Amino acid sequence: MNSLPIFAGVDATGAIRFVGDVPRGAECGCRCVACGSALVAKRGDVRTWHFAHEANQERPDCFAGAVNLLRRIAIERLQQHEFPALPIYRSTVTTPAPLPQLQETVTWAVGEGKVEMWEPRLPQHAPVGILRLSSGTAVRLYVEVDTASTASLRPSPPDEGILLVNVPLPPDGEALKDLSSAVQHIDTAATLQWIRLPDANAKIAEVTEQVKERAKRLQYEREQTARPLQSAAMQPFSPGTLPASAEEVDQSPWAAWRKPRSAFVYYGLQDGSAWVMFTHGDGRHVMAPWPNPEDGWDEALPARLGEPDLQLGVYVLKDQTQAMLYLGRMRPKVRTASNWAELVAIRSSA
Ligand SMILES: [Zn+2]
Numbered sequence: 639m640n641s642l643p644i645f646a647g648v649d650a651t652g653a654i655r656f657v658g659d660v661p662r663g664a665e666c667g668c669r670c671v672a673c674g675s676a677l678v679a680k681r682g683d684v685r686t687w688h689f690a691h692e693a694n695q696e697r698p699d700c701f702a703g704a705v706n707l708l709r710r711i712a713i714e715r716l717q718q719h720e721f722p723a724l725p726i727y728r729s730t731v732t733t734p735a736p737l738p739q740l741q742e743t744v745t746w747a748v749g750e751g752k753v754e755m756w757e758p759r760l761p762q763h764a765p766v767g768i769l770r771l772s773s774g775t776a777v778r779l780y781v782e783v784d785t786a787s788t789a790s791l792r793p794s795p796p797d798e799g800i801l802l803v804n805v806p807l808p809p810d811g812e813a814l815k816d817l818s819s820a821v822q823h824i825d826t827a828a829t830l831q832w833i834r835l836p837d838a839n840a841k842i843a844e845v846t847e848q849v850k851e852r853a854k855r856l857q858y859e860r861e862q863t864a865r866p867l868q869s870a871a872m873q874p875f876s877p878g879t880l881p882a883s884a885e886e887v888d889q890s891p892w893a894a895w896r897k898p899r900s901a902f903v904y905y906g907l908q909d910g911s912a913w914v915m916f917t918h919g920d921g922r923h924v925m926a927p928w929p930n931p932e933d934g935w936d937e938a939l940p941a942r943l944g945e946p947d948l949q950l951g952v953y954v955l956k957d958q959t960q961a962m963l964y965l966g967r968m969r970p971k972v973r974t975a976s977n978w979a980e981l982v983a984i985r986s987s988a
Pocket residue numbers: 670671672673674675691695696697699700
């Protein structure tokens with residue numbers, strides 16, 4: 639798997655000892671953390687310093703044991719220092735075949751996060767703690783060394799995020815010869831990576847619909863261009879005007895001013911009411927109570943999220959992201975629709 643030697647073991651007190659931190663030979667009384675065998679510190683001039691098994695019965699999982707010690711040190715670094723700044727979440731949205739392949743990257747600024755709890759026990763490939771984001775979302779924290787696959791990092795509740803701190807293994811044993819080198823390696827080489835962030839789900843769904851709509855239009859335009867002249871002459875087509883088959887007829891109550899072909903994001907709440915988020919023709923994000931505005935709908939949201947426009951019958955959002963987070967906390971059913979017919983179908987299946 640790699641050419642790294644066994645770089646660490648534990649001494650009689652259970653403390654982690656690196657080969658460069660102990661005297662040459664067996665004096666430190668170190669043992670292999672995987673098989674329990676006595677270790678001998680080899681600190682020669684030719685080969686990288688390493689621990690040898692006294693009776694030479696080293697097994698493949700002995701190296702994994704040393705790697706797990708490195709993981710423990712990485713976790714201790716996180717526990718003892720201020721948690722690093724959280725990376726921006728990124729997700730790439732791609733159109734499904736047979737649509738023309740378009741893609742777009744969705745980014746989400748995560749904001750602050752605080753460690754709420756560290757797990758008292760640290761089994762391998764299990765979360766080591768919980769981060770609480772300023773949005774209120776809980777994030778399971780994983781620390782893994784040289785992880786090739788994130789497939790095993792799938793804890794239960796889908797409304798929780800997953801953040802992975804990945805510590806790569808260095809190319810040679812030099813960076814792991816003693817504790818201070820190992821710590822320096824962790825501090826410089828570890829990366830934080832989002833595996834899942836539910837806060838971004840509604841935005842991802844919305845962008846997915848937008849990209850799909852763009853791809854559908856592109857496909858339609860390609861088909862028009864590819865059509866033989868003869869039939870084109872029979873069906874006059876002027877660029878910019880799509881015939882009714884491609885240009886959906888907007889029968890929504892907001893048809894007069896909704897941005898054409900903008901996506902609807904439907905938030906069905908537990909009490910049976912629902913909000914629909916979409917875009918005004920002038921680019922503002924709005925949110926409408928739907929299908930039936932209940933009395934007092936214009937007082938349902940905190941003022942920091944937006945202002946009700948009584949004439950349009952919608953909230954004009956100040957900050958779409960904050961509004962998504964606010965609604966997301968009510969554990970709604972979130973769906974997206976690219977046109978009115980799809981939106982009606984979502985409602986009737988609710
Ligand atoms: Zn061993």
